[in-house]
Amino acid sequence: MENQGSGKTxxxxxxxxxxxxxxxxCSREWPCNHCQSRRIAHLCKFTPKKVLKAKPASNERTHTPTNNADAVPDFQNAGGVASGEDFRMLGYLPDNLLKEGPDQYQSAVISPNPQGTIPSELxxxxxxxxxxxxxxxxVQHxxxxxxxxxYCxxxxxxxxxxxxxxxxxxxxxxxxxEFTALLLQVCACATLYLDVEAMQRLESELGENSxxxxxxxxxxxxxxxxxMSPGKGGLTQVQQLFINAVWYKTEALFIESWHALSAAIHEAQELGMHRSPAKAKVSEFEREMRRRIWCLLYTWDWQMSLxxxxxxxxxSNYCSFELPNVRLETADAGTDMPSPVTHIALQxxxxxxxxxxxGVMSGILSPNQAIAIQQEIERWFEMFPPAYRRTNPDTRWDHSHRYVPLQRHQLYAVSYMVMFMPLKQCLTIDADPSKPSLEKSLQPAAVDCATKVMDSARALLAHMLPASGKFHFAPFLIFDTxxxxxxxxxxxxxxxxxHRDKALETIGIGLDALEQxxxxTKAGxxxxxxxxxxxxxxxxxxxEKALLSSRTPEGSLEGPQTPPSVHAESATIVNVDAYDVNFTSSDILGGGMDMALPAGLDPSGTIDGLTGLDDILSMDMGEFSQIWDWDNLDLNNPGLYDT
Structure with a gap:
């Protein structure tokens, strides 16, 4: 406290x-050191810093000008027709006058409505x-x-x-x-992921199929x-709508999941989560939760859309993005341990x-975009924290924090999947070898990238098993590649x-992983x-048949693995003058269930004696039928039958 002139500051x-x-x-930064260590960041709140002037003596005039930006002018006393509140509602007053959130975390589970008749749906x-x-x-599961x-x-x-x-x-x-619906969605998803022992207990004691x-x-x-009316359920409603999309995805209902995701995004937009949260009339903790959920929704959007x-x-051209605070779960500010939301922020x-x-936002990738996408992903790799880097990742937290290796594998799989998408057409084209072709020039990079997709998907699948048998992402990547x-x-x-031999080895590795x-799993x-x-x-x-059936020593999917460091191979530069293409292949590198299968599918069936591709092209892909199209392989060309 200081004396300044006639008043006290x-x-x-x-x-x-x-x-x-x-x-x-207090460390005076959100979340502070003590709240963070006690895991009560939702209670950590800072009152706005203000400077107040003591009331001057009564014999002094009170109309002394002031430079205090927090002072609210009295427009009515000045002869105006609008009040300070009117101008505040129009957004003309400083941002620091916006109302802060509650002093303490307010639970959203009790309805503010007075007790009365409970709606039938509730x-x-x-x-x-x-x-x-x-x-x-x-809930615990x-x-x-x-x-x-x-980490929704x-x-x-x-x-x-x-x-x-x-x-x-x-x-x-x-x-x-809204919280009741959220709790039901959590129970619905958790029931699908139960291990055999917990599932048997639940079924025997509740008397129903899980x-x-x-x-x-x-x-x-x-x-x-x-x-519920749109925009009335708050952050809790957005969370339960997102978990609704998770449920559909877990059930391999990908189209339904995409539509459910759209509902969650629209609900978030009703809350203004697509705009900067700086002016939101909420606490700092809720601002952080809004940042996290919006990044999560966007991550799901661009990946599912592709x-x-x-x-x-x-x-994204009309949205504001602010990255989450990755210190919220980390008590020691100096540690390199990643937050559980780091992988969402990166994606x-x-x-x-x-x-x-x-063209990317149209949802369809082509070879013309391959080089630009590869360059963006290479720059993105450089942003990784030590625990996620491609070469010699820091594995000290792998055993104490299970999410760290899981997130690492997810990031690798997503990155190589996106790299591979615009290159797929290069593998299925019948190009004239006498003429320059962009697709033909990119084939070496396509095979190299496919190998990296396979390696990352296998590592992710090994980490997920045996508990997460309904995790479809890794098996689909293995099959698709x-x-x-x-x-x-x-x-x-x-x-x-x-790289024909490398392609055959990669196919054999994928076949071995799916056989295991x-x-x-039904999808497998x-x-x-x-x-x-x-x-x-x-x-x-x-x-080549012997090469296809060979098995590598590290091919087992028995448990979680930390993949070896990824080292770039020698560069193979492809130059096609007609397209001015210079592409370096080294730049690309870096549960029990119901076993009923679609008609005609037998995992132990013979693969010999096939006379054509018609029987294969007519096969039902079961759970993956919504995201798999046989036409993508271009196997309808009659000339392919002449082997």
Whole structure:
């Protein structure tokens, strides 16, 4: 406190409210050191820093000019017709006058409406939830097994709200429908991911099939969600709509998941999450949660849109993006340990980078975009923290924090998947070898990139097994990559495909990986059966057949693995004067379930004696039928049958 002239200058404390209450020294940055270590970042709040002038003596005039930007002018006393509140609503006052959020974290589980008749949909939803011991088990399973993949829920506040929900239910309070729907969606997804022991316990004690229970929770949550007005459910409603999309994706209903994702994005836009959160009338903690959810929605949008060959839902040219605070879960500011949201922040940055390439936001990638996409991804790799870098990653947290190796594998798989997308056409084209062709020039890079997709997908699959048998991303990447390489071999009637031996080895590795999971997952059985028949149609020499069936020592999928460092191979520069293409291949490098299969598929069926490709092209891809199109392989050319 200082004396200045006739008045005293009073500086408000800059410590957060929790440190003031506990009389502790605060680090004065959000989240502060003490709140972070106690995992109560949602309670860490700083009051706006203001400078107040003591009231001058009564014999002094009170109209002394001031430069204080926080002073609110009295427009009515000045003869105006508008009040200060009127101008505040129009946005003409300084940003620091916007209302801050509540002093303490406010749970969203109790409805602000007075007690009365419970809506029928809410009453049904409350009855649908299993008794608390089973809900506890499902919630814990979701937070420990599924949430780390996306980190759509912040565990400390969700568990706080979860306890408040049960307390409110016991005391007869009005429960908020949005959190009730969120809780049902969590239970629905967790039920699909249960291990065999937990699934048997749930089924025996509740007397219902676990998959039927999951569908019941999910259906009831959607019925309750449909009664809510847009923009009224807050962040909780956006979270439950996103987990609705997760449920559809887990069930391999990719089209339905894309539409559910669209609903979550539109709800987020109703809350203004596509704009800068700096002016939002919320606490710093909610600002952080809004940043995280918006990055997550955008990441899902650009990846699913590319997989489905559809335009992006979010137009990044008209949105504001602020990266999440990756210190929220890390008590030691000096450590290099990544946050559970680091991989989402990185993937959103990649989406923003490639969305600026002309044509990418249409959802369809072509060879003309391959070089630009590869260059953006190379720049993106340089942003990785030590734990995720491609060469000699820092693995010290791999055993203590399971999400670190999982995120590392996800980042590798996503990056090589995106690199491979515009190169796929290069493997299936019948180009005239006497004429320069962009596609033909990119074939060496396409095969090299396919090898990296296969390696990263296998590492990710090994890390996910055995618990996450319904994780479709890795098996699909393995099948998709191997199928395009099979098409390349089938189209290679002149037997001059660049890196042909490497392509055959990669196909064999993919076939081996899918065979290992064919007895435990429906998706694996379908993909293995189709790929085995497709490989049987390739025109191979005896030496090449032996190469295809060879197995590498590290080919097992027995458990989590940390892949060896990725080292660039010697450069292979392809130069086609007609296209002015210089492409360096080294730049590209870097559960039990229902086993019913689609008709005609048998994972143990023979692959010999096929007389054509018609029987293969007519096969049903089962769970992947929504995102797989046989036409992409260009196997309908009658000339391909003449082998």
């Amino acid at each position: 009073v500086r408000l404390a800059t410590a957060c409210t929790e440190c003031q209450r506990r009389k502790q020294k 009453e049904k939803a409350i009855r649908t939830l299993p008794p608390k011991p089973y809900t506890d088990m499902l 979701f937070l420990s097994e599924m949430n780390e993949q996306y 829920l912040y565990p400390p506040t969700f568990l706080h709200d979860y306890a408040a929900w049960w307390s409110g239910k016991a005391s007869g309070q009005s429960l908020a429908p 998959h039927d229970l999951a569908e019941q929770y999910h259906r009831t949550a959607n019925q309750l969600s449909s009664t 997989l489905l060959s559809r335009p992006f839902i979010i137009n 959103s940055q990649l989406g923003l980078a490639i969305s600026k390439i002309p 191997a199928a395009f390489l099979c098409s390349a071999i089938i189209h290679d009637r002149a037997r001059n495909l660049a 999971i064919s007895q435990t 059985a379908t993909c293995y059966s189709v790929l085995a028949r497709l490989t049987g149609r390739m025109p191979l020499s005896p030496e």
